[in-house]
Amino acid sequence: MNNLIIDAANDKIFLMLIKNKNIYNISHENSKTNYEKLTILINNFIKTHHLTINEISKLYVNRGPGSFAGIRNSLATVKAIFVAKKIDYYCFSFDDFGDLHDYKYENVPNMCKKFKVKKNLINPIYFS
Numbered sequence: 001m002n003n004l005i006i007d008a009a010n011d012k013i014f015l016m017l018i019k020n021k022n023i024y025n026i027s028h029e030n031s032k033t034n035y036e037k038l039t040i041l042i043n044n045f046i047k048t049h050h051l052t053i054n055e056i057s058k059l060y061v062n063r064g065p066g067s068f069a070g071i072r073n074s075l076a077t078v079k080a081i082f083v084a085k086k087i088d089y090y091c092f093s094f095d096d097f098g099d100l101h102d103y104k105y106e107n108v109p110n111m112c113k114k115f116k117v118k119k120n121l122i123n124p125i126y127f128s
Helices: 034-037 038-050 068-085 105-114
Strands: 001-007 012-019 022-029 056-063 088-092
Touching: 001 038, 001 068, 001 105, 012 038, 012 088, 012 105, 022 038, 034 038, 038 068, 056 068, 056 105, 068 088, 088 105
Parallel strands: 001 056, 056 088
Antiparallel strands: 001 012, 012 022
16 A cells, blocks of 8 residues: 655645655655646656556645645645546644644554544645
8 A cells, every 4th residue: 555645734845655664755845836846746756666646545635734825736736636546635634633742744644544534525724
């Protein structure tokens, strides 16, 4: 099972790939240029680890709180991947995980399951 975690809500665009038991990550500057090529960044990242988008089992995207532009672009990208490839996605917020303070991206899939985050549901949280 290959999971891809996308977080563009914060200072960096962060991508994490959980491939079998291996974990890979990369970050990019959080800029308008990178937002416009988010699908390219994702594709290049998973290609680096010898996968295609068709081999991703689930997507996890941070829905905020955070940057309006980052959240909007990452949610739109994930929704497009879902429509094109039928890969289920989970929109999480670290706030969904209660009072836990030891947040690690590699735990997001398990935390989404534990806290019953619904799949294919978008409910963004923007900073006002």
